[in-house]
Amino acid sequence: MQKSYYSHHVFFCVNQRDGGGRCCQDNDAQRVRNYAKDKVKQLNMTGKGQVRVNNAGCLNRCSEGPVLVIYPEAVWYSYVNEDDVDEIIRKHLQQGRPVERLRLGDSSPVTR
């Protein structure tokens, strides 16, 4: 596999569902994503060959949310707040060690 354009490409689900179903934005996902983007920038980790933090639409793991996924390694996380994001940045993005306590498995049901 060729080198990825971004070493780590992070996608935060910031979807707001209509009709009251559980969704990531219920937990203020946009605020936490903005925090993550700013933090990565402060740490000079942004740009080609480094890290990109993106908004994304519904990633379809609503019942496990709020969720984010990091590619190309395809590691999924559920987080609560900025402290969790700090840990993901420090351990996963900086040290290359997934944060097992926040990691989502692949056995979870598809929610819709």
Add this chain to the structure above:
Amino acid sequence: MQKSYYSHHVFFCVNQRDGGGRCCQDNDAQRVRNYAKDKVKQLNMTGKGQVRVNNAGCLNRCSEGPVLVIYPEAVWYSYVNEDDVDEIIRKHLQQGRPVERLRLGDSSPVTR
């Protein structure tokens, strides 16, 4: 590496830049993304272990846009219209062969 939750996770940049700078939405990226999502659904390729087609914010390759990226393989494409997306679905997603004529290299400049 463990198996990816989605075999192919497709992110379309649907960003609309302020101020008149070139961006993917200039080329009606949202329309083409919606087309791709519907097409993949019609082909029964959606869901866990299969394909997911997402909206994403600015992927920061604006000057090469409109762009999409497919993970975990980290293959980037620039497309013009639905015909290009059909080819990406047929060759890349169904047959596992990247569409070289639409593929973006990793040597492109960062645009901002």
